[in-house]
Amino acid sequence: MTILERVTDVIARIAGDEEPRRNPEVHLYETGLIDSFGTVELMLALEQEFGTAFSPAEFDPEAWATPAKIAEIVGERAGQ
């Protein structure tokens, strides 16, 4: 599985919705799929999946807006 597929899997599970799987460009915050609580769940789940920790202090709704963007962040972080 690619990083994007793994990330969308995690997001879909937390959002309780298949939309992130169908559309990696969906805006997670504007559509209400993810809220600030969901973001923390997402950070913790990504930490488990990829072994890299995220901090609420680095949360930026623009940078974390879509599954594709999140996959990019995770890719950069995991590649370090």
Add this chain to the structure above:
Amino acid sequence: MTPFATYAYFGFLLGPAIAALWRGLRGRLTVNVALAVTVVMLAVQFDLIWDMDPLVTARQFWLLLTYALWEGALVKAYLVAKARAMPKWVDRTAVLLSLLPLLGYKLLPFLGVEGVWGFLGISYLTFRSLDVIFGINDGLIKQVRLRDFWLYLLFFPTAASGPVDRFRRFVKDWERPRERAEYLQDLDGAVQRIMRGFLYKFLLAYLVRVYWMEPAAAGQGWLAVLSYMYAYSLYLFFDFAGYSAFAVGVSYLVGVRSPENFDSPFLARNIRDFWNRWHISLSTWFRDHVYMRFVMTATRRKWLADKYAISYLGFLISMGLMGLWHGLQLHYIVYGLYHALLIIGFDWLSRWNKSRKIWGTGRFWQALGVVITLHVVCFGFLIFSGHLF
């Protein structure tokens, strides 16, 4: 003198603004220009140049300098400590030491200590210092130049009442190129916002206060209270959004794109939407540094089994602290708790509605949401105003 409150202030601002403009138009706006303008304008704001306001004294200026030195030393010491493996209590101590000046300012009067131990903007500066401390704690900030830190902390347009910028964003701002073309764009943004500031703060807020709010405050009976509620809400918005427009506009003038603080808050569709539109820099600070931080720790350590209980406790803590931060008076505390309960109630109702689909997402429901949110929010401002108790 209070920033952006009088025409005299804008008179003092004119010289430094022209200097920044001159440098900017020649593509030579540097961090040192912003630093120089900040030093001059802080001297104006703390009445060192011309004694305008009997409430502001030179003592406040020295307290401000001591505060800046204290926080600078703390940040440096914490960075050194973080470079080695340190026990958890070091992180907690760093947060506490950073909060100490604000706690002293708020609590010393209760301990019978005479005199003023704070200065204009101390609570906003504390948010900025804590942003750096949390960033170091999380390993996001690994080095800090004192010049950058002090400019970020004391940056004059936003020092007194926000918006609350973030250190990493602020420093990045200085890394982008500042050529003439770029500066012309910023200038455009500056002029628009400063004009909006005059319209909101000097015209609309003034008119609402003199012709509606003050007469309503003097009135008797519940109709007068109702009238005061709407008048105060409008006044608060125009006054504060006007102030923020000035602060962001003047930031643009010296090349800093300070974050926006308002986004048509009275058009919010629900209470969560409202907090994404009202005093945005404050609410996102609490979201990231209090709510999400608490939820993450509580979930990791399994403090509570129910995830909604964790979330709701997080709302109570963050909104409670937000209320308390405005002041220790009862109406501020009630204001914070009122909003915490609104957010919790809204979250609970939305989840309840998910399976029942009582209300939908069409235009009618959106409009109804706006109307309800508006009234609920205005009632919150009535509590906040201290008019009730």
